[in-house]
Amino acid sequence: MTTMIRYLFELLDERGRRHLRIMLVAQAGQGVLQGVGFLLVVPLVATLTTPPVGWGALGLWLGAVVAAVAAHHVLLAWSTSLGYVVGTDVLTSFHERIGNHLATLPIGWFGGDRTGPIGRMLGKGTMDVANIPAHLLRHVVVGLTAPATMIVGSFLLDWRIGLAFAAGAALCALALRLLMVIVRRNDDDYERDIGVTASRIVEYARQQPTLRAYGVLDRPEMGTLEESLVRQEGSQSRLTIRGAWGMIAFFGTLQLVVTAVIALTVALTLDGTIAVAVMIGVLIVTLRMLDPISQLGELAGLVQVNADAIGRVRKLLAVPPLPEPAEPNRAEPAGAGIELRGVRFGYDGGPTVIDGVDVEIPAGSFTAVVGPSGSGKSTLLKLISRFFDVDEGSVRIGGHDVRELGSAGVSRLTAQVFQDVYLFEGTIADNLRMAAPDATDADLDRVARIARLDEVVERLPDGWHTRVGEAGSTLSGGEKQRVSIARALLKDAPVVLFDEATAALDPANEAAVAAAVHELARDRTVIVVAHRLSTVVAADRILVLDRGRITEQGDHEGLLTAGGTYARFWNERVRARGWQLR
Numbered sequence: 001m002t003t004m005i006r007y008l009f010e011l012l013d014e015r016g017r018r019h020l021r022i023m024l025v026a027q028a029g030q031g032v033l034q035g036v037g038f039l040l041v042v043p044l045v046a047t048l049t050t051p052p053v054g055w056g057a058l059g060l061w062l063g064a065v066v067a068a069v070a071a072h073h074v075l076l077a078w079s080t081s082l083g084y085v086v087g088t089d090v091l092t093s094f095h096e097r098i099g100n101h102l103a104t105l106p107i108g109w110f111g112g113d114r115t116g117p118i119g120r121m122l123g124k125g126t127m128d129v130a131n132i133p134a135h136l137l138r139h140v141v142v143g144l145t146a147p148a149t150m151i152v153g154s155f156l157l158d159w160r161i162g163l164a165f166a167a168g169a170a171l172c173a174l175a176l177r178l179l180m181v182i183v184r185r186n187d188d189d190y191e192r193d194i195g196v197t198a199s200r201i202v203e204y205a206r207q208q209p210t211l212r213a214y215g216v217l218d219r220p221e222m223g224t225l226e227e228s229l230v231r232q233e234g235s236q237s238r239l240t241i242r243g244a245w246g247m248i249a250f251f252g253t254l255q256l257v258v259t260a261v262i263a264l265t266v267a268l269t270l271d272g273t274i275a276v277a278v279m280i281g282v283l284i285v286t287l288r289m290l291d292p293i294s295q296l297g298e299l300a301g302l303v304q305v306n307a308d309a310i311g312r313v314r315k316l317l318a319v320p321p322l323p324e325p326a327e328p329n330r331a332e333p334a335g336a337g338i339e340l341r342g343v344r345f346g347y348d349g350g351p352t353v354i355d356g357v358d359v360e361i362p363a364g365s366f367t368a369v370v371g372p373s374g375s376g377k378s379t380l381l382k383l384i385s386r387f388f389d390v391d392e393g394s395v396r397i398g399g400h401d402v403r404e405l406g407s408a409g410v411s412r413l414t415a416q417v418f419q420d421v422y423l424f425e426g427t428i429a430d431n432l433r434m435a436a437p438d439a440t441d442a443d444l445d446r447v448a449r450i451a452r453l454d455e456v457v458e459r460l461p462d463g464w465h466t467r468v469g470e471a472g473s474t475l476s477g478g479e480k481q482r483v484s485i486a487r488a489l490l491k492d493a494p495v496v497l498f499d500e501a502t503a504a505l506d507p508a509n510e511a512a513v514a515a516a517v518h519e520l521a522r523d524r525t526v527i528v529v530a531h532r533l534s535t536v537v538a539a540d541r542i543l544v545l546d547r548g549r550i551t552e553q554g555d556h557e558g559l560l561t562a563g564g565t566y567a568r569f570w571n572e573r574v575r576a577r578g579w580q581l582r
């Protein structure tokens with residue numbers, strides 16, 4: 001409980017922290033007043049049941065009870081409205097902090113099954129956290145402070161009853177702790193499974209064509225969605241059943257404690273140790289104390305689930321960002337030459353994918369990278385783009401290490417056209433203007449002509465204003481690539497990194513790509529992961545990559561004459577193309 005409050009303080013901004021502090025004080029005051037109000041019932045009952053009734057004293061106690069109840073309600077109203085304010089602070093602050101943090105993480109972190117859990121954290125997760133100050137904290141703070149006040153007060157009535165209350169409270173606290181541990185353990189599993197299911201649902205929707213093509217829609221053993229749904233169902237029922245056992249243990253303990261306190265009070269009254277009036281008061285206090293404690297027990301599971309949500313947000317915020325230089329603008333790149341020195345890299349500390357690459361790519365040159373599938377060609381481009389930091393060695397652009405340039409500096413210097421073209425929901429024009437927000441319509445038309453996007457735009461009924469759908473779903477692969485090329489042209493960066501699509505394009509798209517590469521190569525440093533023979537031949541220099549190492553480099557003629565891997569690769573491709581044409 002205290003950990004949850006500490007996390008809230010940690011994650012809120014100064015304004016939110018101030019609101020939270022005031023709210024906690026108001027709630028604690030509310031709990032104390034509730035406890036005092038119940039305790040005041042004891043002298044009130046004693047005055048009423050001890051003849052002759054002292055009307056002055058009765059009025060005094062009655063006035064004190066009414067004052068305590070009224071003050072309690074004022075604090076209740078105040079702390080409830082503050083709860084909503086802090087809840088809103090949490091939502092704003094968390095969305096901003098999570099969004100800002102996500103923008104600093106290495107691109108590689110977003111792979112795997114992360115999309116589902118992130119989506120859930122930003123949606124339900126932050127709502128759960130906002131729910132803590134808005135609805136739950138009040139019950140928790142009052143559920144602790146009201147009984148605590150009554151326990152302290154009961155020592156004033158009789159020390160034996162005070163001790164019985166204190167021992168009972170300790171037992172109830174243990175049972176509550178047990179309940180929360182059970183919920184936390186099972187909630188972790190449930191959240192993990194529900195996050196994976198969310199990712200699988202997105203995948204299921206996106207991969208409909210593949211699933212249908214292979215006829216596996218009705219074969220649950222092939223669908224990982226089915227598997228994750230079953231796993232989620234299992235963890236959900238474990239959470240519910242084990243949580244229910246925890247509740248039974250808690251409420252059982254509470255009933256036992258109450259019975260023991262009542263039995264003790266009656267016994268003490270029967271042997272004349274305490275007055276009947278005190279006994280009546282204690283019984284009233286005991287029964288009243290049940291209310292806040294029961295509420296605490298009922299909400300404990302929910303409190304734990306929401307506290308787990310804060311834990312997950314904290315864990316996300318603790319993922320180390322890609323280090324950025326303190327003064328990113330100090331590194332002034334001299335030209336657009338690229339240099340890789342002793343570069344080694346493996347994804348997530350896994351097997352080495354780039355294994356000691358040393359290469360210098362002069363500014364304004366056109367370099368083609370070729371090599372077998374999985375040899376690390378795309379990874380090389382991603383390291384130059386600083387999507388990941390190298391494990392060893394350095395990548396330099398214009399004489400500066402990309403880590404000195406910082407992500408923003410590298411982004412200014414480079415434009416990428418990668419295989420997995422991502423277009424945002426919006427119009428074609430919006431997608432291009434991402435690269436240059438101030439581009440005029442004439443600029444758009446110019447790059448569209450070069451990338452042969454103009455033919456696509458003319459064909460579409462809404463032209464530039466055609467919406468491309470989520471992830472560009474309404475455009476064909478070739479069309480998306482043309483948008484991506486036009487976007488790179490519009491950015492007008494001195495370095496262009498181009499990963500040609502492995503999939504065969506139709507002749508129109510093939511010609512568009514060739515023309516665009518030719519245009520991009522003018523006055524720029526261009527590195528192309530080349531799959532087309534025409535691109536390879538056009539390059540000033542070819543790098544042959546094999547298992548993460550550059551095994552050969554030179555121009556087309558030189559490499560053919562050398563008769564190594566490249567010559568073999570070339571002959572095979574030419575033979576394959578000849579065969580295809582025939």
Ligand SMILES: Nc1ncnc2c1ncn2[C@@H]1O[C@H](COP(=O)(O)OP(=O)(O)OP(=O)(O)O)[C@@H](O)[C@H]1O
Pocket residue numbers: 108111347353371372373374375376377378379380502
């Ligand atoms: N995000 C990733 N996480 C883990 N491993 C990865 C990741 N991306 C690529 N790899 C692995 O790194 C190796 C090199 O992949 P890369 O995509 O760079 O090869 P490539 O030469 O471009 O292949 P292709 O020509 O088939 O596109 C492969 O073994 C691949 O499985």
